[in-house]
Amino acid sequence: MLSIGKAIKTREVKKDIRVLDKAGTAAERIREATIRTKDAAERSPSPQETSANDYAINRTSDYADRAAHGAARQVQDQSRRAVQRVQAHRADRMAESAENARAEAEQGVRNIGDEVRIKTRERADGMVKAKGSTEPSIKALPEKEKNIRQSIYSAAKSRRAARTGLEKAPKRTIKTSDQTGRLRIKTASEARKLGKNSIRTAKASKRAIKSGRATAKTARESSRAAAKASQAAAKAAAKTSQTSAKVAVKASQAATKAAITTGKLAAKAAAAAAKAAATAGKALASALAAGGWVAVLILVIIVLFGGALCLVGAGNANAVEPVSAEVQAYELLIAKYAREHGIQEYVELIKAVMMQESGGRGGDPMQCSACGYNDQYPGGITDPEYSINIGIRYLADCLHAAGVTSPMDLEHIKLGLQGYNFGAGYIDWALENYGGYTQANAQEFANLHGGSYGDVSYVPNVLRYYPFGRIPTGAGNSNIVNVAASQIGNVGGQPYWSWYGFSGRVEWCACFVSWCADQCGYIDAGVIPKFALVSDGVNYFQSKGQWQDGSYTPKAGDIIFFTWSGDGSADHVGFVENVTDGTVNTIEGNTTDSCARRSYPLGGYMILGYGVPAY
Incomplete structure (x- = not known):
C-alpha cells in the first residue's frame, strides 16, 4: 500500500x-x-x-x-x-x-x-x-x-x-x-x-x-x-447671384426702414433706466469736459428720471440710436470748436447733426460746403477739421437765431435744426408765420421752394441720435408722430400688414397705426392696442374711457377715426400731427395706398372721433 x-x-x-x-x-x-x-x-x-x-x-x-x-x-x-x-x-x-x-x-x-x-x-x-x-x-x-x-x-x-x-x-x-x-x-x-x-x-x-x-x-x-x-x-455664390436681382426691388423698402427715427420703448422701466444712465454718462463726460453746468444738471435729471420716461410716453433713452465710431472719433475736435463758438454745452447735439449729415465719413462730415462761412473750398470741403469748424460756427448761429436757451429747450432746438438744413431764412419765416417749428410748416416751406427742398424730416432724424431729445416737452406725444412721419412715402404697406401677420395685402391703415405704436413700445405697455379692424380700435378706447367725439380739439399723437359717409361707421384711422388755424393735420397709412399727410376741418363730418391714449 x-x-x-x-x-x-x-x-x-x-x-x-x-x-x-x-x-x-x-x-x-x-x-x-x-x-x-x-x-x-x-x-x-x-x-x-x-x-x-x-x-x-x-x-x-x-x-x-x-x-x-x-x-x-x-x-x-x-x-x-x-x-x-x-x-x-x-x-x-x-x-x-x-x-x-x-x-x-x-x-x-x-x-x-x-x-x-x-x-x-x-x-x-x-x-x-x-x-x-x-x-x-x-x-x-x-x-x-x-x-x-x-x-x-x-x-x-x-x-x-x-x-x-x-x-x-x-x-x-x-x-x-x-x-x-x-x-x-x-x-x-x-x-x-x-x-x-x-x-x-x-x-x-x-x-x-x-x-x-x-x-x-x-x-x-x-x-x-x-x-x-x-x-x-x-x-453662397449662387444665392448671391439670385439675391442681387432682388436688391433693386427691395431698395426702397430698405431705405424706408433705415429712415425709422426711433426704436422701441423698453417693456421694463429698469432696462430703460439703465440704458438712459449709460447714454447720459457719456454725455455727462462731454459736458464736464466742456464746463457746461446746465448740461450737467440736465444729465442728472435724465439719470434720475430716464426709467420713468417710458411710462409717461414721450420717448425714452432706449429710443436713442448711438452715433457711429467715426463720429465718436471727432469728439475732441467737436468739443474744441464748440468752445470756440460758444456752444460748448451742445457737444451731443453737434454729434447728432454730424451723424445725420454724414455718419462721420468723408472730407466734409458736417456737410457745410454751401455755408456762407466756407471761403477756402469753393468746390467742396475736403478737410474734416475745417468742415467741423465751419459747421459748428453755422449751427451756433442757427441756435442763437432760434432763441435756444439750453440743451433741454427742444422746441427752439427743433427750429434751429431745421434752419441748419433749410438755411437761416426758414427760422425767420417760421417765427413770423407760425411762431416756431412744426413739421407741417417745414413741409409748407419746402413746397414754397419747389417741393423737393431740403429734408422736411430733418428734425426727427437728428433727434433720434440726441439723448436730450427723449425728454417729455408737454401735452401729446411727438415721438409716435415722428415715427409715423418717417414712413411718409411708403406705398403698398407691406412692412405693416406683414408685421401684423398677414400673408397678403389687406386694408392696412389700422396695421400702420399698430406698427407705429409697437415701435414706441406702447403695445407692450398697454397704451395702444394692436388692431387691424378700425372698429376694434374705436371699441377699445371707448371701453377705456379714452374716447372723444368729433367736436374735440385733439393734440399731437391722438388717434383720429373717420366715417366717410357720416353714418357712424368706422372706416379709416390715422394720427393727429397737429392742429393749426382750425385744421387738423394728420399722418395716415393706406390713404391712396400710401403713407401721406392729410388735412381736415376741425369738427368736420368725416371725423368720427378720437382715441386719446394715456401716454
Whole structure:
C-alpha cells in the first residue's frame, strides 16, 4: 500500500513539474505575443487606409490584450496549485521517511534486547554446568556483564539516534519544502511580472493604434469639412447671384426702414433706466469736459428720471440710436470748436447733426460746403477739421437765431435744426408765420421752394441720435408722430400688414397705426392696442374711457377715426400731427395706398372721433 501511495504522489509531483513547465511556456508565449503586438502596431495602417484595416488592427490589439491577461491568470493559478502540491508531497515523503526510520530503530532495539537476553541465558546456563570450580564463572561474569551493558548502551544509542532522526526529519522536510515553495513562488512572481509587462506593452500598442485611428478620423473630417466649405461657397455664390436681382426691388423698402427715427420703448422701466444712465454718462463726460453746468444738471435729471420716461410716453433713452465710431472719433475736435463758438454745452447735439449729415465719413462730415462761412473750398470741403469748424460756427448761429436757451429747450432746438438744413431764412419765416417749428410748416416751406427742398424730416432724424431729445416737452406725444412721419412715402404697406401677420395685402391703415405704436413700445405697455379692424380700435378706447367725439380739439399723437359717409361707421384711422388755424393735420397709412399727410376741418363730418391714449 505504501508503494502504491508513493507511486501516486510521484506522478502528482511529475504532473506539477509539467504544470510549471507549461507556465514557463505560457510566459514565453506572452512574450512572443507582445513582440507580435508591437510589430503590428509599427505596421499600423496610415490614416488614409480603409476601415477593414482598422478592423484588423482592433482584432490584433484585442487578441494581445486577452492573451496577456489570460496567460497571466493561468500562470498565477497553476503556479500556486503546483507549489501547494509539491509542498504537501515533500512533507508527506519526509514524514514517511521519519516514520520508517523510527520503526527500524525500534525493531533494532528489540532485536538487540532479544540477542542480549539469549546470550545472557546461555552464559548463565554455562555457569551452572560448570561443577568443578566456580572461579571461572566469577571471572567470566564481568566480561559478560560488560557485553550486556554495551549491548544495552548500543540499543539506547540507536534509540536516541532514531528519536533525533524523527525530530530532525520534519524540520529538514519543512526547510526543503520552504525552499521549494520559495523557488516556485519566485518563478510564479516572475511569470506574473512578465504577464503584467506584456499587458502594459499591449495597452501601449492599443493606444498607438487608437492614436492612428484618431489621426485618420481627423483627416477624414478635414476632408469632409473642406468639401462642405466648397459646397457652401458654391451655394453662397449662387444665392448671391439670385439675391442681387432682388436688391433693386427691395431698395426702397430698405431705405424706408433705415429712415425709422426711433426704436422701441423698453417693456421694463429698469432696462430703460439703465440704458438712459449709460447714454447720459457719456454725455455727462462731454459736458464736464466742456464746463457746461446746465448740461450737467440736465444729465442728472435724465439719470434720475430716464426709467420713468417710458411710462409717461414721450420717448425714452432706449429710443436713442448711438452715433457711429467715426463720429465718436471727432469728439475732441467737436468739443474744441464748440468752445470756440460758444456752444460748448451742445457737444451731443453737434454729434447728432454730424451723424445725420454724414455718419462721420468723408472730407466734409458736417456737410457745410454751401455755408456762407466756407471761403477756402469753393468746390467742396475736403478737410474734416475745417468742415467741423465751419459747421459748428453755422449751427451756433442757427441756435442763437432760434432763441435756444439750453440743451433741454427742444422746441427752439427743433427750429434751429431745421434752419441748419433749410438755411437761416426758414427760422425767420417760421417765427413770423407760425411762431416756431412744426413739421407741417417745414413741409409748407419746402413746397414754397419747389417741393423737393431740403429734408422736411430733418428734425426727427437728428433727434433720434440726441439723448436730450427723449425728454417729455408737454401735452401729446411727438415721438409716435415722428415715427409715423418717417414712413411718409411708403406705398403698398407691406412692412405693416406683414408685421401684423398677414400673408397678403389687406386694408392696412389700422396695421400702420399698430406698427407705429409697437415701435414706441406702447403695445407692450398697454397704451395702444394692436388692431387691424378700425372698429376694434374705436371699441377699445371707448371701453377705456379714452374716447372723444368729433367736436374735440385733439393734440399731437391722438388717434383720429373717420366715417366717410357720416353714418357712424368706422372706416379709416390715422394720427393727429397737429392742429393749426382750425385744421387738423394728420399722418395716415393706406390713404391712396400710401403713407401721406392729410388735412381736415376741425369738427368736420368725416371725423368720427378720437382715441386719446394715456401716454
